[in-house]
Amino acid sequence: MKRHRLAVIVAAALLALLPTTASATAAYPDPQPVTGQQIIHDPTVIRLKSGGYVAYSTGGVIGARTSKDRVRWDDAGNAFAEPPSWWYEYNDTGDPWAPDISYRAGRYWLYYAVSSWGTNHSAIGAATSPTGLPGTWTDHGKVFTSETTDTWNAIDPALIRADGRLWMTFGSYWTGIRMVELDPRTGKAVEGTTVHHLATRPDAPYAVEGPYVVKHGRHYYLFASYDACCAGVNSTYKIRVARSTSVTGPYVDSKGTPMLAGGGDLLLAGHGRYIGTGGQSVFQDRGRDWLAYHYYDAEDNGTPKLGLNRLRWKANGWPVVL
Template sequence: MPGRRRHPRGPRAALTAAACAALLLGPPPTAQAADDRPGPRPVAGDVTGAVTGDIEVHDPSAIRLEDGTYVVYSTHNGIEARTSTDGVHWKRAGSAFRSQPAWWRAYSAESDPWAPEVLHRGGTYWLYYAVSSFGSNHSAIGLATSPTGLPGTWEDRGVVFSSTTTDDYNAIDPGVVEGGGRLWMSFGSHWTGIRMVELDRRTGTVKPGAPVHHLATRPDAPYAVEAPSLVKRGAYYYLFVSYDRCCAGTDSTYNIRVGRATSPTGPYTDRDGTPMTEGGGELLLASQGRYVGPGGQSVLRDRGGRAGRDVLVHHYYDAEDGGVPKLALRALRWDDAGWPAVGR
């Protein structure tokens, strides 16, 4: 159904608001059986080790704070937060917001925010997030800032961008990237796919009169592409997206795709040169054994961890635990042609 997911609450529900988690390390994604792959291997002091503790999340976004603490923010409950000192053991740490901004009610009857994007720039932490309701593109992306990035310290700055039922896009799932002295925000779910607008570098809000660029879509209804996340590496911008069906437990068919471009506004193409506006997208990660429907991804650029790795952060549905959505952190490696793959 176009518009986005709704996750019933409950600690062990298949679509729980925030989900259990485990860290996956292994070779590039294939359909091979789980017992053919090496299992998780803890690595002390690095986020690419097996995770433990209170690790139920959905639509995760992770950051390493200046004091070395790792934080994962996720969908629901005022943007849920979990922290870790080593990237291995996680504990629940409240929510980003201490109270609900009044404007949330205009877009969500439950005042329930989704799909955060957390980043650090200019000495300030920035948190973008979506407020909407299932199946609707009457949606908005909000912004909050914090001096520390810790839960409970965020000050809401209001609506950054919104969409209405007359628009052919959906203003949810923000993903922000900086490059060439400019700041850009991707967004979108179903409808006509992934879009982008330019942000003001000083305020983090949309530039007045900024055009809406088109980055990716699928050729057939319901145009199931969402959750854009952008990374600049070398000469390229990389667009990570989730294809197909989210939020259906073990019936989920989510998979993660990627394309790249030399400009933040595209055109993004896969390895074969197929434009992502025509359904292209290099497969990065699909269901593997118990790990069903990976998606809702972001990329942690962990420059403080061992060797300064890039880490793919996403959720999946655990087929051996009733379809509970769980967190995964996978090291990203880059091949000689500059394409990402998951593994060590």
């Protein structure tokens, strides 16, 4: 998510962005109060089978936070002690971006991207762990890659299981959001898989990234971050959503505009001190859906911090943020 990363935190005044779509409410709710280590970027969160929560993020060697109650978060180091050697094929510092954590087949799976700002010479990798905790991950190398000759960018991975098959959304700029099928045994892209196109913008540079798909009722919902991140209080990130009855699309908003034509209902945008809301993911906790994202704190020099909000599903199936 993120073309990137944790860069350019600029102190400046910014007016709150107002919602402009029919699906938006008159005002956005603030994130749930959290304490402890709040600094984070591109968070992915899961409730562990052992109890408590872990969040992974861009920064460090996939930065880790843990919590017992989803309110107080503690710094837990990094997923890896040091970068796997192959990461250096994609940047000089072995810097990973935008992880995604999930659980299946008795193991936790962590997907992540390695790339450099402004290029689509990128790769998505995967690791597994028996506990989901930092320091327990075994890396399994590349899952899917992109090169400068491709019209997509292999970063910002997120997994979804649908109809007994495993899928991965990804994408940032370079004509937007894509999806490929994964082999559930290896966790890697199926050989010769079709690269499905899910969302784009009608104008270059096609500023949509950070996809995340969830199933609710008979629909799949595609959440994505639009516009610019990573500029502190000058960030214009916002979260939009559309839905489809098929995991591979087409995804359309509540007005019927396809995401491939620039559609998407505005779910959450900057307001008050909470600037540039995006880099989102969705997780379940005791049967309820939660939206995790970062925002830039206008009252703390644009520092990126953790945002958590409940998701409620309206009678017509569309999500709203609580």
